[in-house]
Amino acid sequence: MATVKFYTKSKTENAVINIRFMQGRKFDIARTTLLSIPNKYWDNKRGCVRSNANWNGKVTFEKRLNNLREQIKDKFNEDYTTGKEINSEWLENLIDDFFDQKTDDLNLKFVSDYSKYHLENLPYKILKNGTTGVQKATAAKYQTSLNKLKEFEKFKKKKYLLSEVNMNFHREFIAYLKEVHHLNYNSIGKYLTIVKTVCLDAYRTKGIKINDAILNGNFRTTKEATNFIVLNETEIDKIFNHNFSNTAYLDNARNWLIIGVWLGARVSDLLKLTSENVKGDYLEYTAKKTGQKIVMPLHWQVSEILTKLNGQFPYKLSSQKFNDYIKIVCEKAGINEEISGSKRIDTKKVDAKGNKIWRKVQDTYFKHQLVSSHICRRSFATNHYGKLPTPVIMSATGHKTEKMLLNYIGKAPKENADVLAQFWKNSKAKRDKKAKMEVFRNAN
Secondary structure: OOEEEEEOOOOOOEEEEEEEEEEOOOEEEEEEEEEEEEHHHEEOOOOEEOOOOOOOOHHHHHHHHHHHHHHHHHHHHHHHOOOOOOOHHHHHHHHHHHOOOOOOOOOOOEHHHHHHHHHHOHHHOEOOOOOEOOOHHHHHHHHHHHHHHHHHHHHHOOOOEHHHOOHHHHHHHHHHHHHOOOOOHHHHHHHHHHHHHHHHHHHHHHOOOOOHHHHOOOOOOOOOOOOOOOOOHHHHHHHHHOOOOOOHHHHHHHHHHHHHHHHOOOHHHHOOOOHHHEEOOEEEEEOOOOOOEEEEEOOHHHHHHHHHOOOOOOOOOOHHHHHHHHHHHHHHOOOOOEEEEEEEEEEEEEOOOOOEEEEEEEEEEEHHHHOOOOHHHHHHHHHHEOOEOHHHHHHHHOOOOHHHHHHHHOOOHHHHHHHHHHHHHHHHHHHHHHHHHHHHHHHO
């Protein structure tokens, strides 16, 4: 009797589900699926999700595996009786059919083709928090990366194999994105990261040969110095105290901004908050991106806003309108310092779909022009860094490591050294004060 067994080989945090299909000595074939699962939820001995797995996607995942198992058996009974050869290719085609991922028009050995294949399978990806499928914003990044890859291949008049994604490709792709698309090195670095991710996925899930430059870490991302725009406490007070009563939409945006800078939430979480998130003197919510539960005390300014609104949060608005309105809010409140930074500028060009092409241009601008929704979370982290224990800040912002937090707020080694120097200075002042008191007592 033919049997289907699901198993994993990887010991990493997330493991890909493989299939072993066998019948005595007649055949024993194996192929990978498109599915992956956190190792802690998987029972490799039984070939199924652990019975005690506390995971929201458990039922859906088990149902998908059971349906695949039944389809393999049904197709085997149909094909074997007609004399079709049951081999690895037969199993792989069946898996592709099951997930509606026919790749007849794709050659997965090419980086752009595999990028398309990878993009189409993102809805089945299991994330570290146990949820299935990536956010729309993540999928959009992969789609944009694929578009850039195709444009690069058209520019070079060459279609690149995965094995050809080497240091020469690395150098020429960077030059293309910089000189033709005028992107900054941080944006280019994000495209390089996705290309590397796609190549590694091809290697790990399909066993496709890739270049050693990907495996040995030489295929690195690019970076450049970034000006981190934040609101300090004096500026926050100016915004909080400014009278916007004659302009309802600005008053509403100001209220969201004040809540944001004292909460430290991502805008995707911030603008979805309601009175149901308030639990006494605390605010609780689950971060959409990480699934992490966040509990924060209500800052007095936030409490005043909620009291003014009879316990309700400001009325809803889109993240784009929030982004636009808080620039005006800051301008009206007098946040007009001239600083260096990057601003999105209309290039007066359009892409193949007729959409405007915008590019970030480094220059000196009024601070209110550079304000964006990111300023909420970044201001919270920056204003509290060095005043509160770092783990406390991380619990609010959702950063997993201190390194991630420091990179996010742009703290350089010199700034950390300044904090330490001030600490030592204060310690010395306390010691000197104590010594003087001892001299005074002895004199008496």
